[in-house]
Amino acid sequence: MADTLLAERTDTSAPVARRNALLPALTTLPWALVIAALLLVWSRGDVPASDLARFSAYWVFALVLPGTLVHRALRGSRGNLPEDLAYGAATGLLLEIVAWALAAATGQQSLLRWWPLPVLLAFAAVPGLRRHWRVGERRPLPVLWHWAMGVALLVVVAWGYVQWRMVPLPPVYGGYYQDLLYHLGLVQELTRAMPFELPHVAGEGLRYHYLSDAHIASASMITDIAPTTVLLRLWLVPVIGTAVVLAAGLTRDLSGAVWAGPVVAVAGFVGTTVTLGSAVGASGEMPLSYASPSQTYVLVPLLLLVGLCVDVARGRSLGLAWALVPVLGLVCAGAKSSALPPLIAGLGLTAVVFWWRERRVPRPALVALACLVAAMALGFRLFAGGGASTLRVQALALLHFIGPYSETLGGGDGIWPDAPLPPGINDGGALGWLLAFSVVAWWVLGQAPRWVGMTLLVEREHRADAAVWLLAGTVLAGAATTWVFQHPSISQIYFWMGVIPVGVVLTAWSLAVARAPWPVLVVPAVAGALAGLATAGTVVGFAWPKIARPGTPYTSTIEGWLRVLGVSAVRYVLFVAVAAALAVGVAALWRRRVPSAGGRRRAATIAVAGVTAAMLGASGAVAVGGVVRSVLTEPVPTTGPQPYALTVDEMRAALWLDEHAADDDVVATNVHCRPVKTTPHCDARAFWVTGLGGHRTVVESWGYTDAVVAAHGVDNLGYARQNFPDQELLAFNDGVFTAPTTADLDRLRTQHRVRWLFADTRAGAVSPELARLAQVRLVAGSVTVYEVSHP
Structure with a gap:
């Protein structure tokens, strides 16, 4: 039935002809609704109409159009416009990075906006390239695919709106998550010429x-x-939308099922873990992160690269597209250092398996593997900071961040235990090992929608497909590295987050090849969705009780957490059993009996397909339900003091500095900490003077510098509270504000190229003498901005 609904008819009767005349409108409307919704939520986010117009033009003419032309020239047309434009946007983002690097290396940033022009002229002037202005051999997608993708993208738009709704544009009274301010400072730095400096x-x-x-x-x-x-x-939703369509296209290529793409579009990006109301979550719920631009952005080049690697693994010729492999590898390494290793491991596993099976060297796979290893090595040299040294081997280190362990056995582990395993496991004896095993097993169960597709390897037919090994190896490597490595800020979880869409692609593929009648998939999926919504408390008037945390608000015990995990497991087993029974029962009703072809084996396939559909239904429904509820619920404004809040005047002063200082001017400031007041071993991650102020500082905040991140755990302090390594420079910098002299200002100007002083009395005392030695340019509440004049 689903195939019938999604198939194109060739009947030329008058009614069908009229319906075909409506096809362009029917296929365009969902995309128009997505664009309209995006413009609406942007405008509700206080983005001026002029900015919306300019950004929309930038996305179309500086990314999608040149990228589409280049992608068609390298890999050919997808046969339909939506996928062509998405693959084109991904290629345009890649070309933009190349153009930006050239502009930054030559100091010609003013020419960056013109980089698409040579591409467009070449495709207009060269006869052999002109055909790429049109969709190639047409392979149109069914109307329902367009609408299903439109719904998925509307969910992404709503998710983006929920993320930024509580993050107002400056100047306001409030605080920003420190990583966003850190990235904002880097954005400001990357508008300058190479070599880049840490602006803080x-x-x-x-x-x-x-x-x-x-x-x-x-x-x-x-x-x-x-x-x-x-x-x-502005940047977030278009990039996610591009990744969503890339994943849908990859899924269609692998499975041959049109409906599988929209499933991945929802479950692979906004879908969450399936924990059915348990108090124990499964870290790494979804691949998107508003607070981590690097994680979200890397999904685009990574998925484009995965598609190329699928063709390589299957022995298909890439032709000119080989040029994309090393470039995409380097961009992945430079966008998120955790993105490339799992894919390399998956490609390596594929090469080994097929060398063993076929007793011949898989040369294309080895060439691609060499390209990616070289890209990773070069990326580590160019991009990875000294903080990368804090990623070290400790099996099961993720337990430090999961309640059952951290609140019981992990209490005495210390801030940075140097041991092969979390010390609390051995200290807890047999009970400790039971708790650790139970938590890991629960994590595996909660993440099932992302790995259950590896059941494809059970069938001999699919074991012979290199693409299955590639995706399965990538997912396994992402999970393994997450549980093998240790990082003080749980950054090892990004190994897993990056492969979540890949895992869901594999899962949707496994559903498609099950060839189950559509009711066998739809009924368990709906049941799973209702179960997920009920356990999450999203269905009004119908909610299963959440599985409570053990103990009192002040204590938690190993026995209590084991009880919670046990109840959670029982609920999960019931969920799986009901889904399997529904699938087999619906199949029996649909065919009046369980299909005889294959007997018990076919029934098992149907049961697994039903459970998989139920998991995907629960995963997607919980996330979608949460997004819808958040959109419909008016946010409650924060009342009372906010310890990390900045004042309107502080933000306004920083923005004034950004507007009035020259691009290469350096600023000295007495702001270093969160909260603003400077104290010994404070949280040195303020970042707002560089972020909002847009300029390099002599010393602002050092919480993410290489030296202090590498010093994590020294004196039992986290990296953010380590002392600044150059105490002499810090004392000199702060002395300018507390006891300034003409000699100090001269030294700032000549040795550090300082032109501006940004003094905040909330951070520390500011000498009135400073107003005599430097020109006061702005007074805004607690902030005074001074200009250091030339001699």
Whole structure:
């Protein structure tokens, strides 16, 4: 039935002819609704109409159009416009990074906005390239696919709106998550010429996977839109939308099922873990993160690269598209250092398996593997900071961040235990090992929608497909690295988050090849969705009780957590059993009996397909339900003091500095900490003077510098509370504000190229003498901005 609904008819009767005449409108309308919704939520997010017009023009003419032409030239047309444009947008983002790097290396950022022009002229002037202005051999997608993808993208738009709704554009009274301010400072830095410096500590080289920030900086420079508006509002949803359509296209290529793409579009991006109301979550719920631009941005080049690797693994010729492999590898490494290793592991596993099976060297796979390993090595050299040294081996280290362990056995582990395993496991004896095993097993169950597709390897037919091994190996590697490595800020979870869409692609593929009648999939999926909504408390008037946390608000016990995990497991077993029974029962009713072809084996296939559909239904429904509820619920404004809040005057002063200081001017400031007041071993992650102020500082905040991140755990302090390594420089910087002299200002100007002083009395005392030695340019509440004049 589903195939019938999605198939194109060739009947030329008058009614059908009239219906075919409506097809362009029917297929265009869902995309128009998505664009309209996006413009609406942007405008509700206080983005001016002029910025909307410029950003929309930038996305179309500086990314999608040149990228589509280049992608068609390298890989051919997809045969339909939506996928052509999505693959084109992904290629355009890649080309933009190349153009940005050339502009930054030559100091010609003013020419960056014109980079698409040579591409467009070449495709207009060269006869052999002109055909790429049109869709190639047409392979149109059914109307229902367009509408299903439209619904999925509307969910993404709503998710983006929920993320930024509580993050107002400056200046306001309030606080921003420190990582957003950190990225904003990097965006400002990447508008300057190479070599880049860490803006928070001028003179220190910038070593970080910053290519997502390079995209945001490029968008700001090309459109003349403020970096704050691009970062906090504009860039996110179009990039996610591009990744969503890429994943849907990859799924269609692998499975041959049109309906599988929209399933992945929802479950692979906004879908969450399936924990059915348990008090124990499964870390790494979804691949998207508003607070981590690098994680969200990397999904686009990664999925484009996965598609290429699928063709390579299957022995298909890439032709000119080989040029994309090393470039995409380097962009992945420069956008998020955790993105490439799982794919390399998956490709390596594929090469080994097929060398073993066929007793011949899989040369294309080895060439691609060499390209990606070289890209990863080069990326580590160019981008990875010294903080990468804090990623070290400790099996099961993720337990430090999961309640049952952290609140019981992990209480005495210390801030940075140096041991092969979390010390609390051995200290807890047999009960400790039981708890650790139970937590890991529960994590595996909760993440089932992302790995259950590996059941494809059970069938001999699919074991012979290199693409199955590639995707399965990538997902396994992402999970393994997450549980093998340790990071002080749980950053090892990004290994897993990056492969979630890949895992869901594999899961949808497994559903498609089950060839189950559509009711066998739909009924368990709906049941799973209702179960997920009920256990999440989203269905009004119908909610299963959540599984409570053990103990009192002040204590938790191992026995209590084991009880919670046991109840959670029982609920999960019931969920699986009901889904399997529904699938087999519906199949029996649909065919009047369980299909005889295959007997019990076919029944088992139907049962697994039903359980998989139920898991995907629950995963997607919980996330979608949460998004819808958040959109419909008016946010409650924060009342009372906010410890990390900035004042309107502080933000306004920083924005004034960004507007009035020259691009290469350096600023000295007495702001270092969160909250603003400077105290010993404070949380040195303020970042707002560089982020909102847009300029390098002698010393602002050092919480993410290489030296202090590498010092995590020294004196039992986290990296954010370590002392600044150059105490002499810090004392000199702060002394300028508390006891300034003419000699100090001269030294700032000559040795550190300082032109401005940003003094905040909330951070520390400011000498009135400073107003005599430097020109007061702005007074805004607690902030005074001074200009250091030339001699």
